[in-house]
Amino acid sequence: MIASDYVGGLNVVAAPTGLLPVSSYVEDRRGCLLFFFLMIAGSIFFWSYKLDVASRAVVYGVGAVLFLVGAQFAKGFGWALVSKQPPPIHRSYVMACNAGAYMSGPCGNQPVS
Numbered sequence: 001m002i003a004s005d006y007v008g009g010l011n012v013v014a015a016p017t018g019l020l021p022v023s024s025y026v027e028d029r030r031g032c033l034l035f036f037f038l039m040i041a042g043s044i045f046f047w048s049y050k051l052d053v054a055s056r057a058v059v060y061g062v063g064a065v066l067f068l069v070g071a072q073f074a075k076g077f078g079w080a081l082v083s084k085q086p087p088p089i090h091r092s093y094v095m096a097c098n099a100g101a102y103m104s105g106p107c108g109n110q111p112v113s
Contacts, residue, residue, distance in 0.1 A: 014065045031077035035070040042066030
């Protein structure tokens with residue numbers, strides 16, 4: 001019961017951050033860089049620290065929320081940046097390539113059935 005409450009609490013913190021109008025205050029390049037560094041900061045919490053199980057869950061949860069929020073905003077800023085960089089004649093092709101790369105997911109280390 002406590003674990004499900006904890007995960008639910010993390011989602012209550014992480015989910016509404018997507019509604020924040022960050023792009024109104026930060027330009028695209030700066031936003032990509034800023035939230036990339038937030039992802040790096042969140043990944044620091046993923047190390048295997050010598051703590052008891054409950055403390056490790058809290059540390060991992062905080063890192064996961066930071067990483068998730070950073071990835072969510074970095075993806076949005078990346079899409080905005082890709083839509084503005086190419087010349088108008090090539091813009092639709094670049095957006096299609098970006099969407100294809102995004103939807104294909106990780107290319108390596110796929111399990112073999």
